[in-house]
Amino acid sequence: MNLKQRMTLAISALMVLFAVFMAVVAVGYFERKLNETIIDQQSSLVSYIAGEIDNTLGIAQGLLVASATFVPADALDSPERTRRFLQSRTSLNKLFGNRLLVISADGRLVATSHNVAGSNPPSNFTDTPFFRETLRKRIPLISEMTTCCISPHSSEIVMTAPIFGPGNQVRGVLAGTIALRETNLLSRFGTLRIGKTGYLQLATANQTLIVHPERECILHQVGPLHGNLVTDAVKGFSGTRRTVNNKGVPMFTTARKLALKDWVVMANYPEKEVLAPIRAARGVMGVFTVAGVGALIILTSLSIGYLTRQLTAFTEHIRGLSEKEGADRRFPMPDTGDEISALSTAFNEMVTSLDQRTESLCESEERFRSTFEQAAVGIAHVDMDGRFIRLNSRFSDILGYAEHELLGMTVADITCPEYLESCQSCRQQLLEGKRSCAAENRYLRKGGAHVWVNQTASVLLDSSDKPKYFIMVIEDISARKGAEEEVRRLNAGLEQRVAERTAELESVNIRLMAEIEQRAQAQEEIGWLNEDLMRQKAALEAANRELEAFSYSVSHDLRAPLRHIAGYGLALREDYGGQLDPQALEFIERMNAAARRMEQLIEAMLNLSRLGQGDVKRMPIDMSAMAREVVAGLREAEPNRNVVITIADGLTATGDPQLMRIVLENLLGNAWKYTGRSPLAEIEFSALTDGQPAFCVRDNGAGFDMAFADRLFGPFQRLHRDDEFAGTGIGLATVQRIINRHRGSIWAESAPGAGAVFYFSI
Numbered sequence: 001m002n003l004k005q006r007m008t009l010a011i012s013a014l015m016v017l018f019a020v021f022m023a024v025v026a027v028g029y030f031e032r033k034l035n036e037t038i039i040d041q042q043s044s045l046v047s048y049i050a051g052e053i054d055n056t057l058g059i060a061q062g063l064l065v066a067s068a069t070f071v072p073a074d075a076l077d078s079p080e081r082t083r084r085f086l087q088s089r090t091s092l093n094k095l096f097g098n099r100l101l102v103i104s105a106d107g108r109l110v111a112t113s114h115n116v117a118g119s120n121p122p123s124n125f126t127d128t129p130f131f132r133e134t135l136r137k138r139i140p141l142i143s144e145m146t147t148c149c150i151s152p153h154s155s156e157i158v159m160t161a162p163i164f165g166p167g168n169q170v171r172g173v174l175a176g177t178i179a180l181r182e183t184n185l186l187s188r189f190g191t192l193r194i195g196k197t198g199y200l201q202l203a204t205a206n207q208t209l210i211v212h213p214e215r216e217c218i219l220h221q222v223g224p225l226h227g228n229l230v231t232d233a234v235k236g237f238s239g240t241r242r243t244v245n246n247k248g249v250p251m252f253t254t255a256r257k258l259a260l261k262d263w264v265v266m267a268n269y270p271e272k273e274v275l276a277p278i279r280a281a282r283g284v285m286g287v288f289t290v291a292g293v294g295a296l297i298i299l300t301s302l303s304i305g306y307l308t309r310q311l312t313a314f315t316e317h318i319r320g321l322s323e324k325e326g327a328d329r330r331f332p333m334p335d336t337g338d339e340i341s342a343l344s345t346a347f348n349e350m351v352t353s354l355d356q357r358t359e360s361l362c363e364s365e366e367r368f369r370s371t372f373e374q375a376a377v378g379i380a381h382v383d384m385d386g387r388f389i390r391l392n393s394r395f396s397d398i399l400g401y402a403e404h405e406l407l408g409m410t411v412a413d414i415t416c417p418e419y420l421e422s423c424q425s426c427r428q429q430l431l432e433g434k435r436s437c438a439a440e441n442r443y444l445r446k447g448g449a450h451v452w453v454n455q456t457a458s459v460l461l462d463s464s465d466k467p468k469y470f471i472m473v474i475e476d477i478s479a480r481k482g483a484e485e486e487v488r489r490l491n492a493g494l495e496q497r498v499a500e501r502t503a504e505l506e507s508v509n510i511r512l513m514a515e516i517e518q519r520a521q522a523q524e525e526i527g528w529l530n531e532d533l534m535r536q537k538a539a540l541e542a543a544n545r546e547l548e549a550f551s552y553s554v555s556h557d558l559r560a561p562l563r564h565i566a567g568y569g570l571a572l573r574e575d576y577g578g579q580l581d582p583q584a585l586e587f588i589e590r591m592n593a594a595a596r597r598m599e600q601l602i603e604a605m606l607n608l609s610r611l612g613q614g615d616v617k618r619m620p621i622d623m624s625a626m627a628r629e630v631v632a633g634l635r636e637a638e639p640n641r642n643v644v645i646t647i648a649d650g651l652t653a654t655g656d657p658q659l660m661r662i663v664l665e666n667l668l669g670n671a672w673k674y675t676g677r678s679p680l681a682e683i684e685f686s687a688l689t690d691g692q693p694a695f696c697v698r699d700n701g702a703g704f705d706m707a708f709a710d711r712l713f714g715p716f717q718r719l720h721r722d723d724e725f726a727g728t729g730i731g732l733a734t735v736q737r738i739i740n741r742h743r744g745s746i747w748a749e750s751a752p753g754a755g756a757v758f759y760f761s762i
Contacts, residue, residue: 007304011516012297018523019296023289028710030285031278038274039240042194042254042267047238049189049200050256050265055563056185057142057260060095060176061159062563065140066571067078067092068161068174076104076163076172079111086113091570095185096176101149102163103131103173110172121149125173134160134173142261145208145219149177155219156180157210180218186211198269205234205262217246226266229255233264234728321351329355343504347469350497356491364486378453378474384467386410386427398453398474400446411472414443416450430459433469562602566595614654616741622693623651623660627685630664634672648686651695655762659738666731667697667758673725674701674756693761700755712748735760 067089075082085743086100087093093100093113094760109127112119125131130143143158146517157178165171168409178184190211192200202211205228212218222230225243233255243253255264317331330348372379378395380388387410396403397413406414419441426437436458443451453474460468500558569592577585653660668683675681684698704712704719710720713736718729739746742762750756 005514008297008301011300011304014516014520015296015300016293018520019289019293023285025652027282030281034278034281035274038252038269039254041093042240042252042269043238043256045194046254046256046265049267050194050258053186053189053202053263053265054259057159057258059567060092060185061140061142061161061260062567063089063092063095064159064161064174064176064568066567067743068163070571070575071102071163071172071174073165076102078111082111083113085113088574090574091112092176095177096159097182097184099149099177101175101177103175105170105172107134114298130158130160130175132172134162135170137302138170140160144206145180145204145210149175166188166319180210181215194267194269195273197273197620198267201266201267201268203264205230205726207231208401210263220246226253229253229266230264230319233257234262243268265759267494294523298398312626318347343508346501346504350501353497361486361490378472380406380472380474382411384469386412388467395472395474398451400449400451405446416442416444418547419440427470428458430457430470435459483721561593562598566592569595616659618654618656621653621657621660623653623664623729624685625648626657626661627651627664627668630661630668631683634669638672641672641676641681643672643681643683646686651685651687653695653762655742656738659760663735663738663760666735667760670731670758671697671699671701671756674703675699676725677702688759694759695761696757696759698755698757703750703752703754703756705752708748709748709750713746 072081072085075085082102086102098114098116099119100761102110103125104110107124107128109121109123109125110386112121125148126671128146128148130141131144133143134141140152140159140161143160145155146158146717148157149156149158157180158175159178160173160175162170163172163174178186186202189200189202190213192199199213200211200224201209201213201217203209203222203226207222207230209220221227223244223246226245227240229237229241234257235255238256240252243251245268247253250269252269252274254267254269257264258297287405287433301509313331321329331344372392375392375394377399378392380391380395383389387408391403391406393403398405399406401409408460411423412420418496422439422441423506426439429437436456438454440455441453441455445451456473458473459473460471462468572589573585573592580588624647631645631647668685671683675683678701680700682700684696686696686698688694688696702725708719713732715730715733718727736746739760739762744760744762746758746760748756748758
């Protein structure tokens with residue numbers, strides 16, 4: 001494995017570990033934030049539902065109190081007159097399913113509003129707790145569950161209001177009965193759904209269900225975990241816990257106590273449905289992590305390849321160095337001042353030195369060859385068996401043999417017999433480690449003549465110190481020994497230079513690892529910045545929750561007086577309508593209309609504040625189809641209007657479908673409203689193709705003066721009077737907030753009496 005591969009493997013391993021760590025941290029953070037978001041949304045929903053239930057009970061109680069005020073003074077003495085009075089209370093009968101009762105102060109049942117099938121109330125209520133409590137406290141009450149007002153086999157909730165006579169004495173009790181197993185004023189809350197399969201339920205303080213989507217579960221006790229939650233909620237707890245429903249399904253349950261009664265609203269969201277986005281996010285995060293790691297490895301490999309390209313070229317140059325000559329043996333590298341440039345400079349210097357030394361060695365070998373061949377002394381190489389394997393011409397001349405004749409002969413063949421023992425002794429000394437052996441020998445020349453030589457013999461050892469062959473020099477072999485020593489010194493110098501260059505490469509590697517560590521520290525600092533950003537996001541979410549709680553409190557406090565105004569206005573019209581002149585009736589109607597408008601303004605204000613909550617869920621939207629659905633609703637509401645509506649086909653966008661529907665409902669609804677006085681009303685929904693892409697809603701209605709365009713999108717700002725065109729002034733402010741959340745823009749063009757065009761882009 002080369003240096004590039006090792007560097008790529010090491011850096012990639014570090015990046016893989018970091019990416020996996022970040023993926024695990026991100027998934028854990030996402031799971032935690034998703035759970036918190038779902039719990040916050042569910043808590044908001046439960047708070048809203050609890051307020052609606054309190055509102056429903058408050059309206060019923062307010063109407064009951066108002067009706068008790070108008071019970072005729074002599075009605076308690078006449079059951080028929082009392083019955084007629086009860087039947088005249090149409091709103092109360094609608095709320096309580098025609099189950100209204102009047103009970104005298106002594107507990108006697110005076111009359112009921114209607115004879116309902118299956119209803120058989122007792123004639124005396126003296127022992128009933130709700131009757132006794134109403135007389136004792138002299139205030140309206142909502143009873144616990146009882147079985148006395150319909151039949152002994154039916155469970156119901158009774159709402160009461162004392163009937164006061166002269167001197168502020170309690171003359172009787174007006175009661176309305178809520179049959180729990182039948183459709184009643186609370187039943188609609190049991191049909192609400194949370195997500196796909198979540199549901200709501202309402203339980204009393206003694207843990208009995210009085211509202212549930214499955215009617216057969218009503219009047220049953222809640223499960224153990226739900227029971228603990230109900231007990232804590234009655235004591236003031238408001239929040240979310242994990243529970244299990246009566247079918248064994250794990251749930252996220254959010255509980256909140258009502259304001260008017262110790263009843264607990266519980267929203268149940270299946271845990272499987274809550275965690276479904278988390279499981280999907282884990283899969284997506286895994287895919288992105290693997291893809292990201294692969295991309296990082298490729299990028300790392302390319303980066304290291306780019307950084308080591310000169311080093312790779314340097315390595316290839318070294319591999320082909322033996323085939324190059326002269327200046328081609330030097331590595332061409334510009335002086336960039338980095339480590340590779342320094343290494344190439346040192347290499348070129350080493351090559352120059354080696355070339356000089358090689359040239360010197362070649363010259364030395366040439367001199368040796370010349371010396372061997374042209375020496376004044378005879379030189380021969382002898383193998384371990386004593387056979388000549390090489391000799392010079394002088395050696396041949398000394399012995400009188402031709403060179404080819406001596407090759408294949410042995411030292412014993414040319415040695416006189418009397419000197420054979422001396423030759424064997426010299427040979428043995430050399431084999432035992434003696435470097436050389438000098439002696440005078442007498443050899444046999446060709447033809448039988450003898451020759452004396454001053455013989456010096458040595459043995460040549462191989463790399464494992466084993467004798468390779470003997471060198472025989474007749475006369476002098478000093479030049480040969482000197483050449484061998486020079487070769488050894490050159491080899492030692494070459495090994496030293498290689499060791500120095502290896503140390504330089506290790507130094508370069510250490511500096512590269514230090515740079516990698518610095519980049520890792522920079523990545524850690526980026527992580528700290530991301531954590532600070534998430535803390536700021538958490539603070540913003542907390543502020544939004546406080547704003548939502550404030551809006552709920554304001555709307556609840558404003559609605560309570562409105563309920564009383566509406567209740568007394570309705571009671572006044574029903575009880576004294578025949579005694580009032582038309583102007584008084586008109587004043588009452590205006591009062592009720594003002595109360596309804598105030599209710600609409602409060603609701604609009606709440607809806608506007610909720611638009612800033614939650615995330616924008618972007619997905620493809622068929623704007624043409626959505627516009628046709630909105631128009632169909634407008635035509636259904638006013639089927640007698642004749643309006644020409646043109647909707648372009650194929651209009652699509654990417655955004656939050658629920659929010660974009662609110663945009664179209666407001667813009668198309670305004671066009672529908674402001675063309676109400678046009679003899680031939682025309683409305684068009686299309687898109688701009690030139691310039692900035694945008695959708696447009698065009699009409700030929702009343703229009704407005706562009707001088708007041710700066711007030712167009714302000715909350716509660718209206719450019720027409722209520723007697724001309726009704727409205728709250730919230731619609732266009734809502735539209736602008738939704739468009740801003742989609743990072744788009746909205747503008748309008750108009751003239752009085754010439755219609756209006758609203759453009760928006762997302």
